[in-house]
Amino acid sequence: MPKALPVLDTTAAVCCAPLAAGVVDADAALEIALRMKALADPVRVQLMSLLIAERETGVCTCDLAPAVGVSEATVSHHLKQLRDAGLIEGTKKGTNTWYRPRLDNLGALCRIIDPNCC
Template sequence: MPKSLPIVDVSAPICCAPLAAGPMSTDDAIELALRLRALADPIRVQVISLLMGAPTREMTASDLAAAVGVSGGTATHHLSQLRRAGLVSSQRRGVNNLYRAEPANLEALRAVLDTCC
């Protein structure tokens, strides 16, 4: 069974200067690696893509599960990993949790990976 991700402080902004800016501290490298690890799964990439492209930018776990062809429990697991990394958030509405991507955090992650300072 794969190890679960350590908890990332998602209240803090995504860590650091672009990789091309020079050597990164150990703490920043660990934080960045944990966030990238959360995206290092094809199902999670599909989930982010669906959330970013959804008309309301929100979807339930069951809708996401059906869209990517996994069980509800598997979808919930992947959403939990993305939420712990700060890449998605959820809000309870009635009996459903609605999930949405966190575009600012995804953009910050993209900026860190940008080769141009």
């Protein structure tokens, strides 16, 4: 069983120096690892892909389960992981929630890995 990482508030903006800038301290490494761990699941990668593709309008939770072929409960679990990592945000509209990617945090995560990517 993989080692569980500590719970940390990762909803704030991603702000760390690029990995190539020097040795990363333990706190920054933990913040980066928690966000990357949130993406380390095939269903979550699919969900992020869908949300990025529809970033202008957002995607209703009611449309996500059929799109990735899992139950609504499973989608809710994965969305919580992505939301807790600060990678997506949700807006309540009636009985549904519409999700969008947090492109600022995704871009920052990309720049941490490769400062020349964006």
